[in-house]
Amino acid sequence: MSEVILSATGLSKHFVGRQSLVSKLRGKEPLTIPAVDGVDFEIHAGETIGLVGESGCGKSTLGRTLVGLYPATAGELSLYGESIGQERTLEQRRSVQMIFQDPFASLNPRMSVGDMLKEILLFHKLVSKEKVDERCKELLSLVGLPLSALQSFPRQFSGGQRQRIGIARALALEPKILIADEAVSALDVSVQASIVNLLLDLKRDLGLTMLFISHNIAVIRQISDQIVVMYLGRIVETGPTEQVFADPQHPYTKLLLSSVPKMTPGSKLGEAPDGELPKMQAHFQGCRFQSRCPIAVESCLTVDPELLQIRGSHHRVACQLVH
């Protein structure tokens, strides 16, 4: 396998909930939300990892912790084997970039696309003043936008084009890894397809390394080499995409994959077991999936399963009934 670019060990991000005065006076502990609760994984050069799971399982929190938007509560994070402290160097910040579902929110409406790119390139001293215009043009063609876009403002673009601008801005920083959080989720399928294709091209042409976060499992399948499945702040299964789709091991992964509507003609939706996603709790006892698990046994109520390799492969599963 290729070089490890980013690795997380025991990474956690807990939010401390707001507390009413009454509960404070009563000396109660504030409620903590273990949005990301002890996750281990590695991202290798040139690889795309797809992060899936239902809303509230901690995908965005994990992404934001990796780029440094949130300080980690616990655990280790390293880039090229070098540990990242709470205060990141400029270089480290530049190395991990993120794109969002709504690129518009993160673009300055009063700045033309050209000025925005220039500012970033010059601030980070990525090119000389003489070369900056040329680099801007290169970035636009990289993301499939016409050169005329340089003079235009964000509001003049459609959703798909704005996402391309967001990608161009992230790429301007020459990141080692790009984190895409629901980057295609708000787009219509035809536009979504073109952005997915763009990311696939960038991966092939630039060797782009990516963490692709999405609740859309069909998109994840198209784009990812490895997938990571999260449930209530934990990774429950991870492995090569093809292997996990062909032979999911964790009961949650099985439920998730079987719930996805299929495009195959004649496909008929199977049984859909009852059950709801439980709320995040400060402390979980036993396996977090146990309340919805069709195969749970008594020990699942008490034993917190570890993410362990199966069959000596890169496929790892956190279920004591699988091992």
Added chain:
Amino acid sequence: MSTPFLSVRNLHVDIETNRGLLKAIRGISLDVNEGQSIGIVGESGSGKSITLKAILGLLPKNARITSGDIFIEGQSLFELSEKARRQLLAEKIGIVFQDAIAALNPVLTVGTQIAEIPHRRMGWSKEKSRERAIELMTLVGIPEAEKRLKVYPHQLSGGLRQRVAIAIALSGNPRLIFCDEPTTALDVTIQAQVLRLLLDLRQKENTGIVFVTHDLAVVNEICQEVNVMYAGRFVERGNVQDTFQDPTHPYAYSLLKSAPDMDHQVERLFSISGEAPDLTKTFVGCPFAPRCFAVSDLCRTTEPDLLPIRTSLSACHHSQNYLDKLSEARA
């Protein structure tokens, strides 16, 4: 042939916008038979929601039906008084929208809301309406229905709220339910439960469904017929199995190809360049022509009608040609 339960004939809807008059619906016809499940798919802005709202008489103030007719069991809605029309629609068609929280009243308990139609409109006693509410809640899979009568919408999860909305939609014993993206805001495992519920209802109660969504795979799973909408018209109609196998319209083909399938990984997804036309501007020819891979001169001058081809209807001058090529390629 018997009269369809719902029949829409050549419906046109215009919307007054700040950019000018928008020809949102440009002549659509649709028949829904008793117990049938019909999907309407298309990208955002194609006119799916406006179609449903026009039928239900729920158009926004700046929109109006400019021509066409709508029949329920053979009765033209436009021949009825406003009051009679509303009553007929409320009796025959239930509605479930995407945003259950907006559709529910935050200050009334879910029990009160589900019992309202039986009590108010159907004149049932309080006690009987309450029992009906429990029955409906059980039918839509809300556990501990009796206990949950007294909760307020915000106390429920998104999935349960959507079930409450479905229970309300069913409370007047409608023969047909209109669903507008009812599962789009739900997580996929909860979506599967709600879709399963709709399938079961159709089977048990023979309730017809008109299901509007941008998600092709959902239509594939739960509908018998699919209507593909583009720029305010249906461009393809067919049974789901045939259309998903061999779409007859290039837009339907492109849309199907661009949707990622969770069962298969492909090298690249098919993408459609360009954008749908701005319907506040006049255009000539086929609205899909500028984006179409099978375009010809004819397409740039004449908008095609929706015409039969094999088991489907297609609004394309080249459907036959295109199907021939497809079977050649297969051979």
